[in-house]
Every structure is written in C-alpha cells, then in structure tokens.
Amino acid sequence: MVTYIGIIITFVFINNFILTQFLGLCPFIGVSKNVESAVGMGFAVTFVMALASITTWAIYNFVLIPLHIEFLQTITFILVIASLVQFVEMVIQKVSPPLYKALGIYLPLITTNCAVLGIALINVRNNYNALESFVAGIAAGLGFLLAILLMSTIREKLDSEWVPKYFRGIPIAFITGGLMALAFMAFDNALLNNLIG
Amino acid sequence: MILRVIFSFISVAALGGILGIGLAFASRVLAVKKDERIVQVEEALPGANCGACGYAGCAAYAEAIVKEGADINLCSPGGASTVKAIAEIMGLDADVGSGEPMVAQVHCRGSKATSSYLYEYRGVKDCNAVHMLFEGDKECKFGCLGLGSCMKVCPTDAIYYDDEGLVRVDKEKCISCGQCVDVCPTGVMQMVPYSADYIVACNSTDKGAKVRKYCKVGCIGCKICEKKSPDGGYKVEDFLSRIDYSQTGDRSAGAEACPTKCIILADDSLKESTEKEVQNKKEEKKVVNEKA
Secondary structure (H helix, E strand, O other): OHHHHHHHHHHHHHOOOOOOOOOOHHHHHHOOOOHHHHHHHHHHHHHHHHHHHHHHHHHHHHHHOOOOOHHHHHHHHHHHHHHHHHHHHHHHHHHOHHHHHHHOOOHHHHOOOHHHHHHHHHHHHOOOOHHHHHHHHHHHHHHHHHHHHHHHHHHHHHHOOOOOHHHOOHHHHHHHHHHHHHHHOOOOHHHHHHHHO | OHHHHHHHHHHHHHHHHHHHHHHHHHHHHOOOOOOHHHHHHHHHOOOOOOOOOOOOOHHHHHHHHHHHOOOOOOOOOOHHHHHHHHHHHHOOOOOOOOOOOEEEEEOOOOOOOOEOEOOOOOOOOOHHHHHOOOOOOEOOOOOOOOOOHHHHHOOOOOEEEOOOOOEEEOOOOOOOOOHHHHHOOOOOEEEEEOOOOEEEOOOOOOOHHHHHHHEOOOOOOOOHHHHHOOOOOEEEEOOEEEEOOOOOOOOHHHHHHOOOOOEEEOOHHHHHHHHHHHHHHHHHHHHHHHHO
8 A cells, every 4th residue: 555655656756757857848838828628638638647657567578578579669659559548539539429528628738648658668767666657657647637627727827917018828836937947956865765665 | 690680671661561551451441431521521622620510610600511511601711602512512502692792991091190098008908907007008098909809819820010100901812701800908909891992091070089099090079081082982970981892982082081091992903093192293293393
C-alpha cells in the first residue's frame, strides 16, 4: 500500500510530468487557454496514460523480453500507443457518444505525446509490476491534470490583465510555466521520505 | 549480428502489420453510421462556428437541422445562399426572409478630445467592467466606451481602432453574427443593412443642450437632416436622429448640413475617398483661381 501512495505522490508532485520533467509541454501550452478544455484534456491524458502503461507493460514483459529485443522498446511503444489510442477512440465513438464528445476531440492530439511515451519508458526503467505501472500511469495523468488546470486558471486571469506587448500570448505563458516549475521545486524526495519513511 | 538486425526488422514489421490490420478491421466493425445529410449540411454552412444560430457551432447546428428539425434560416453569416443550399439538401422550401444582409456599426464618434469624461478609468480593459462604475467613464451614458469588448468576441476580427483610436467595423469582414451587439453594455453597437451609406454616429437620447455640454460630435436633435434630405429617411425621435434605411433617397445633403458632423459615412474607406475628392476639388479651385 505504502508503495502505491509513494508512487502517486512521486508522479503528482515530486516528478510532475510537466513542471519537473518538462514532458508534454505542447498540450500544456496549446490547450490551457480556458479551464473547460484544459480539464477535458487533463482527463483524456490520464485515461490514455493509464491504458498505455498497462498495455506497454504487457508488451514489454510478454513480447519484448521473450524475444530478447528490449532495445526496440521505444519504437514498439510508439507503435502500440498510437494504435491503442486510435482503437480506443473508435470504441468510445461506438459505445458512448457523450464520452466521445467530452474526450474524443482530445484523443487524437495525444496519440504520440511524449508524456505518454515517457510514462511507458519510466515504468520499464523503474521495474514496476503491472499494478504499479497502472497506478503510475494514473498518477502521472493526474499530475498533468493538476498542472494544466492551474495553468489554465492563471491564463484566464492573465487575459484580462495588461501585459507588455512583446510578452503577450505564448511568451507570458512560458514565463508563468517557469514560475510554476520553480514552485514545484519545493516538492523533492525529502518530502516523500518524511511522509512515508 | 546480421541475423539480429533482420530479426528486429521482421518483429517490428510484424507488430506494425498486426496492429494495422487490427485497426482496419476495427474501423469496419465499429463504424458509426452518420446521417449523410448532416455531413452535407455542415459543408453547406460557412464553418465560422460563430454561434449566431444559437447552437454550439456549425456541426451542432447541422445535427439540429437534420435530427430535431431546427429552422434552416438561423445562419446569418451564410445568408440567403446557405438557406437555399440547406433547403435543397433537406428537401424543404427555401424561406429566405428579408434577404438583405446586416452588418454591425458603432454609433458613436466621441473621443477623449471631443467628449467630456467623469473620471479617469484605470482597470481591466473591458467595457462591461467600466460600465459597472457609474455606467462608464464618459459623461454620455449612451456612447462607445472604447475598451474593445466587441473586438474580443468578434469571430472574424472585423472590428478595429481607426486612426483616431475610435472603434469601427469593417463591413466587408462582418458576418452579422451579432455577438458584439450582445456584449456591448451601452447598446451603441447596432445592426444596419449592408447597403447603408450613412450612419448617425450618436446614440444619445439626451436633450440637445445637454449633449452639447458633454460632446462636440453628438446628435442634438436639430432636425436639419430631416429638412435638407426630406426623402433620405432621417427621423428625429427623443432628440436623436435615426435613419430609416428602407428610404433610398439622397442622404448626403443632410449629412453635410449636420452642425455637429455626427452623420458619417458607414464605410471608413469611402470617407477617405470622398475626402480626397474634396481635396482634389479644392486644388482644382485653387488652380482655377490662380489662372484667373
């Protein structure tokens, strides 16, 4: 149990995908203009990350290791994740139109996102088992959701503030992101050790 | 070594092939049948996603037309041609309505130089925000507050600041979605027909004497425009001149006679050209005078 809590805290706060590891910056900047779409994107990423970590874990342990081609993990994972997301999109469209309306438009955007590939590779590097990989996937997605939600609320406020001409739009967004990353530096492994020993 | 390379190549190719075939198969099995008419109607719509029809975008409106039988004449950017195209797809009679496309126009030319202000506003650049403080910083409660809330909602960037820093609408870009009219707190943004040549650039229904005190370019309700252009459709009500655009008579005489010059050309570019014409005439006169 303690391991799982540790994994969740690690991926949501300490190794936050966006603010500490700088993965998945494209949707972080691109889809954070208003809260509604940011939340949609956040949940879509969480969903895909959880699915991708469990599938890539299976592919790695049941295909790559028996065939001794572990060095092909990156390219295989890209292939598997991309087709998986496409497949899931089709299933959702068929089975649940409301869910498709909420998540569907974001799914194609994250098929080859580096954050999704990142969680698959990190799971392998950390030798996580199936359940640990799954939890790590969800936690990393929630970390993404947290970061993009904070960012989108700040940017909505920024919209009605006066910003120097050359900082308007993307530059001020990146500066904001940088300051948020500084704040997240406060979460480090010492915190984890204090919390769960 | 070579074997290993070939083996890796084959295994990735096999994996890709399996996944590809799987996806192709899945797309067949899981294909969602979409009513063809929805696709066609969506193509017929302009695709600006402005929301003027009251639906969440062109796709949502197309679905509402086909599935819920929504009215087909709600798309104002598309105008008559779109209604006809949709009617053809749906097999309905085209009820085009009035036909004349409308465009938004700002009915105010009061600037810092010509109007008096109650206080200096320093805050969020938003007309509705300043309107909460004593109904705006201008002494005139009907005029343009000039902070550009209309520009923010305009889906086609048709609204801009002109050389004098006043809000104008480019009627070529305007798709008559009416979002600027909805967002404007003073109601100074109003729809006029596309063919409108002149507009009364004032929205104040205060008495003439009061208007004179706070604005140099406001309508004082003197009725000179009515007299000078009797068939121009000018009508003064509540101390404010308004134009009835169904009257097509000459309006220029009334505009020129206006003592506060608040009847202006609806098109900014036209104004420049007439100014040039006036300039040219003056120069011609000069030349004639010099010759004489």
